[in-house]
Amino acid sequence: MPSPPGKPDQPTLSEVAEAAGVGRATAARALGGYGYVSEALRARVLDAADSIGYRPNAVARSMATGVTEAVGVVVADVANPFFASLVSGAEQELRNMGIDCLVANTGEDMTREAEVVEALLRRQVDGIIISSAAGMNEKVPHLESARKLGVPIVLFDRSLRHLDAPTVVLDNVGAARRATELLLDLGHREIALIWGASMGDDPLMIPQDALSTSIERFQGYCDALTSHGIEVKPGLIAPRPSTLSGSQAPTRVLDGPEHPTAILAVEADATLATLKGLRHRLLSCPGDLSLVAFDDAPWTELTSPPLTVVQQPSAEMGRVAAVRLQELMSTRSNWSTSVDMLPEQLIVRDSAAPLL
Amino acid sequence: MPSPPGKPDQPTLSEVAEAAGVGRATAARALGGYGYVSEALRARVLDAADSIGYRPNAVARSMATGVTEAVGVVVADVANPFFASLVSGAEQELRNMGIDCLVANTGEDMTREAEVVEALLRRQVDGIIISSAAGMNEKVPHLESARKLGVPIVLFDRSLRHLDAPTVVLDNVGAARRATELLLDLGHREIALIWGASMGDDPLMIPQDALSTSIERFQGYCDALTSHGIEVKPGLIAPRPSTLSGSQAPTRVLDGPEHPTAILAVEADATLATLKGLRHRLLSCPGDLSLVAFDDAPWTELTSPPLTVVQQPSAEMGRVAAVRLQELMSTRSNWSTSVDMLPEQLIVRDSAAPLL
C-alpha cells in the first residue's frame, strides 16, 4: 500500500524477509504460523520483525485471501440502550473470535439501511448481523442480494418472513402473552397495549410495514385475552409510531373512550412515554392503573413504584447472533435457517397490582 | 480478491471494461469519476457496470490508494448509554462523510485497549476516536505509537495529558463547580461527592490512574467548596471504583461518620448506585438528602423526585470528534492540539432542595 501523504512508510513483509535474510514466503510462513518453517529461521524472522517494528497489513492480507475478518452490525440506533446492548454483546463475542465490527445506524430508514448494507458489501465484510427496519412481511431486496452474493446474514431482534437466514429473537408471542396473563390474573379485564401492530379500527388489520416484534407481541396480547374470553378492543391499542419519538402514543389510549385499568407497554420508549403520560395526568400507578413494561433497565427499579418488567436477554441475543454468524462463515454456504428463540424473564415488582 | 469457498465471483472492473469494450483504466476513470473520459464512453461503461451488477471492491481500492475510509471508534462499553450516545453521534457524522466505523469495546481494560488499537492499525484505519481507559496522567504507549505512525487520533470524553491530540470534552471542572454551587446556594455545607478521584484520606492524593473526568469534576467540586470557605472532607468523597459495577460506592459516604445533607453524583452509574443506596436506607430525597446527578437520561424525570441533573451533550461530543478527525485526515499531519470544551446544561428539577 502506498502511504498517503503524511504517513511514514510502514515496514513490509519483504523488509522483514530481507532483514532476516530469508525469502518472502518463509517470512510469511513464520509470521503467519502456517506451513513448514525451521525453528531457527522462524526465530530469526520473528525478531527481525519486531526489531524493525513490523505490523502485518490486514488490507493486503484480505486482498490476497478474500477474507476480511470484519462483519457489519446494523441496527436502528446504537444510542438506544436496547440496541446498544445487542451490539455490545455481538461485539464482545466477535472480538474474541478476532473479528472486527463495522457498526452502522439506519435510523429505521429503509433507504439508509440499503445504503449501509451496500457499503458493507463493497467493503467485503465476511457477514452481516442486522435488525432490519423492514416490516416482517416485506421483501428486503438489499438483504436478498447480499444473501445471493454468498454473504452470510444473521437476523437479530426482528425476523423477516421472506429472508432465509438464521434468526435470533425473543419469544415475543410468549412474552407478551405471559405479561398479559399476569395482568389478567390480577383481575384486569380492560388492558391497554401501547405500541401494538394494529393501526386502524380493525385489530386484525396489520400494516404491511409492521415489525415482527410488534406483530408478535400484539399476537401474544390477543392470545391471552381471547383465551380468557375477552374481546380485543381497538380503542385499547396504541399503534407503534412510525417516528422514533412516540411520546404521544399513549394519549389515544389514556384519553380515549375505553378506560383501561392496566397497561402493557411493549418497548422501552413506550414505557417512558406511558410513564410520562400517567404523571402528566396525575394518574397513580398502580393505584389508578397497573403497568407491565418491556425491556428491563437499571432505572426501572427506581421509579415509584418500581416497575414490573419483561426483561429481554439483549446482550445474549447479540452474542448468540455472533455465534450463528460464525457458524455460517466457517461452514461455507450452509444456509441453515435456524431460529433461536430466547426466553424473556418476568421481573415482578410493584407496578402491577390486583384490580380493586 | 479470490472468492472464498461458497462465494460466487463478483464482477471485477476488468469485466466491466471488457463488457463495455474499453480498457481497464478507462473503466476505472468512468466509474471513479476522475480523469478524462468522453461522455460516450463514460455512459457505455456506466451501464455496462450495472448491467453485469458490478460492485466496486473497497479492499482493492484501499490496497491501491492506501486509504481505507474507515475509522476506529473505541470506548469502554457501547452498552453504557453515555458511550452509546458518543458512538452514535460520531457514527452519524462519519457515515455522512462516507466513512465507516469500526467500533470496539475495551471494558476499561488497558490491555484490551492496546489490543484493539493494534487491530485497528493493522486494518489501516484512517483515524481513531477514543475515550481511553488510561488515567489522565498516564502515558499511553499504544496511542503514541499510533500517532507516531501518522494515524490521526482524536480524544473524546476523556483527555490525556501526555498525548498531543485534538480533544473533545465536557467542561468538567466548570460543570462540577456549578453543580456544587447550586447545592451551596441552597444552603448545603456538607456535600458528598460520589465517584471523585480521591482515594485515600488525603483528598489531594490523586491516584495515577484517575480518569480526567474524575479528576476534573473533583477539582470543580473542591473549587466551589473552597471558594465558599468550606473545607473538603475526605470522608465525604467516595472514590470511583476500579470495577465497572460501583454499587457499593455510596456506602462509604452514606454510612460514614460525616453526615452529608447533599450529594453530587458525577456519573450515571454513580447516580443509580446512590439512588439505590438511598432507597435501601429508607432515606428520602430531597427530604433527607439533596441530590444533583451527572448525565441526563430519559428516566431521570420519572423518578421520585424528578432529578436535578447535569446534562452532557454526549451525541454532540461524538459529532464534534468526528469533525475534528475529518479535519486531521484531510490536512496531512497537521497536529493541531485543539480542545473543544463543550458546556453542560444544568436541568433543575426537584431532587435538590433548600437545606431546612
Add this chain to the structure above:
DNA sequence: CTGTTAGCGCTTTCAA
C-alpha cells in the same frame, strides 16, 4: 523445508 512466482482488483503514471 525454502525460495520463486504469479496473482488478488484497483489506481495511476506514462506513452500512444
Add this chain to the structure above:
DNA sequence: TTGAAAGCGCTAACAG
C-alpha cells in the same frame, strides 16, 4: 482522450 503496464503487501501454488 485512451490504454498498457507497473505496482500496493500479502498469500499460495509450485518447483527446488
